[in-house]
Amino acid sequence: MRQVTFAKMFILAIALAIGLMEPSGRAKAAETQDVSVRMDWVTSSYHAPYYVGVKNGYYKEEGLNVTVDPGNGSANVAQAIGHGNGDLATVDGGTMMQLVAKGLPVKAVMGEYERNPNGVIYNKARNIKTPKDLEGKTVALTNGDAPSALLPAFAKAAGVDLSKVTLINTSAAAKNAAVIAGKADADVTFAFQGVPIIRAGGIDAASFDFADYGVTVPGLVLIARDEYIAKNGDTIKRFVRATRKAIEWTMQHPKEAMDILIEMNPGQDVNTTTGLPILEASFQLLHTKNTEGQPIGVMSPKDWATAQDILAEYVGLQKAASPDVYFTNAFTGAQ
Numbered sequence: 001m002r003q004v005t006f007a008k009m010f011i012l013a014i015a016l017a018i019g020l021m022e023p024s025g026r027a028k029a030a031e032t033q034d035v036s037v038r039m040d041w042v043t044s045s046y047h048a049p050y051y052v053g054v055k056n057g058y059y060k061e062e063g064l065n066v067t068v069d070p071g072n073g074s075a076n077v078a079q080a081i082g083h084g085n086g087d088l089a090t091v092d093g094g095t096m097m098q099l100v101a102k103g104l105p106v107k108a109v110m111g112e113y114e115r116n117p118n119g120v121i122y123n124k125a126r127n128i129k130t131p132k133d134l135e136g137k138t139v140a141l142t143n144g145d146a147p148s149a150l151l152p153a154f155a156k157a158a159g160v161d162l163s164k165v166t167l168i169n170t171s172a173a174a175k176n177a178a179v180i181a182g183k184a185d186a187d188v189t190f191a192f193q194g195v196p197i198i199r200a201g202g203i204d205a206a207s208f209d210f211a212d213y214g215v216t217v218p219g220l221v222l223i224a225r226d227e228y229i230a231k232n233g234d235t236i237k238r239f240v241r242a243t244r245k246a247i248e249w250t251m252q253h254p255k256e257a258m259d260i261l262i263e264m265n266p267g268q269d270v271n272t273t274t275g276l277p278i279l280e281a282s283f284q285l286l287h288t289k290n291t292e293g294q295p296i297g298v299m300s301p302k303d304w305a306t307a308q309d310i311l312a313e314y315v316g317l318q319k320a321a322s323p324d325v326y327f328t329n330a331f332t333g334a335q
Contacts, residue, residue: 032065033235038080038089039071040220043268045275046193046282047090048257053246055260062238068264074146075099082106082225087232088239092146093218097311097326101318105226108327110240110297112247113219113285116211118147119191120154121176124204126185131158131208138166140175140184147188150215153314157213179203192281196274211288217307218299219285221327229328237331244296247286254280297332 039047050068053059059066071077074092081089082104090112100106122128126137131154141148155162170178175187176194180201187194191207198205210217222243224236250257258276262268290300304323311317320326 032060032063034065034067035059035235035239036067036069036087037222037239038069038077038086040074040077040089040091041072042070043261043265043270044193045258045261045270045279046220048254048261048279049243049246049250050090051261051264052250052257053242055264056246056249058242058245058249059239062242064235064238064242066239066242078106078223079104081223084225084227087228088222088224088236090220090222093221093326094146094150094307094311094315096221096223097218097307098315098317100326101320106223107226107229107325108218108221108223108299109229109236109331110222110243111218111291111299111327111332112221112297113282114288114291114299114303115219115285116150116209116215116217117190117192117219117282117285118150118154118188118215118217119194119207119209120151120186120188121179121191121194121198121205121207122186123179123198124206128185131155131160131213134160134186135164137185138168138183140168140170140178140187142172142175142188143169145172147190147210149315150210150217150310151188153215153310154208154210154213157215158208176201179205192285193278196277196281200274215310216288216303217310218303221299222297233331240297240331241333247296250279251283295333298334299327299329299332 037050054066054068074095077089078091078096078099080086093108096106096108128134128137141151152162168184175189176197178184179187179198180203191209195205195207229236254276258279262270286296288300288303290302291298301323304326308317308319308323312319
């Protein structure tokens with residue numbers, strides 16, 4: 001009788017152990033951990049994967065209760081994270097690098113848009129076929145933002161004499177409108193966003209992407225402050241794993257991802273006409289030639305070293321001894 005009881009107890013113990021394991025073999029967290037992630041800007045279609053991660057339960061599967069908050073510009077968001085106001089955030093990589101060089105204690109823990117998203121978006125009807133054709137034309141930009149800061153690097157690489165280009169300064173929100181209204185022949189902005197927006201305004205638009213001319217500076221990256229990284233390494237690893245899964249699902253279901261974004265942001269002005277093509281265009285930014293074949297999020301030391309050289313030359317970045325100060329692949333599953 002004792003042998004039967006012992007056998008039953010043994011079987012029960014095994015069953016309980018299996019029940020406490022996830023399909024992947026990882027033990028479930030005893031408690032769900034709260035994690036905040038702040039976007040670089042107001043709610044936009046390219047933020048959809050984070051809402052997908054929440055809606056589809058990918059973060060919950062990793063034992064994380066994630067809240068997604070809008071942002072107010074990469075520089076502001078990065079500084080907030082660096083000062084302990086929030087856990088994680090997505091910001092412009094080049095902007096983050098400049099702040100790190102000035103002492104901000106943050107680091108990229110996952111690459112999102114690793115290919116430089118900036119470009120010159122132009123009206124094809126203005127007889128522009130090559131970058132050289134921008135000479136004699138009017139180009140709208142926003143002084144001080146990431147795209148305009150890198151315009152000289154693009155111009156040098158593409159053989160464009162900027163002294164022969166009329167540059168007009170306007171707000172970030174007005175650049176695409178200037179091209180649509182015919183006040184500018186081109187503008188400098190995120191190409192994956194600008195092209196669909198200008199096309200929706202009835203203009204046949206195309207872009208000269210900075211990345212195609214060797215201007216390699218990371219686009220969006222996921223950052224955390226150094227102290228948070230030191231204390232929450234496993235949390236970050238689980239967040240990256242779930243986010244990668246959300247991005248992959250979004251790539252397979254972009255229309256459904258847009259629906260989730262809109263559903264989870266009631267009252268937000270998300271343009272459904274341009275939102276879907278912008279989201280789909282963003283998928284082309286997930287890798288550089290140096291990260292092809294790696295899991296989404298893995299970053300290339302070579303890309304960061306090149307970015308540091310470019311920013312040192314064109315925006316006065318104080319170079320670090322090693323680009324490792326800007327990023328870590330400790331949580332991305334780099335091969």
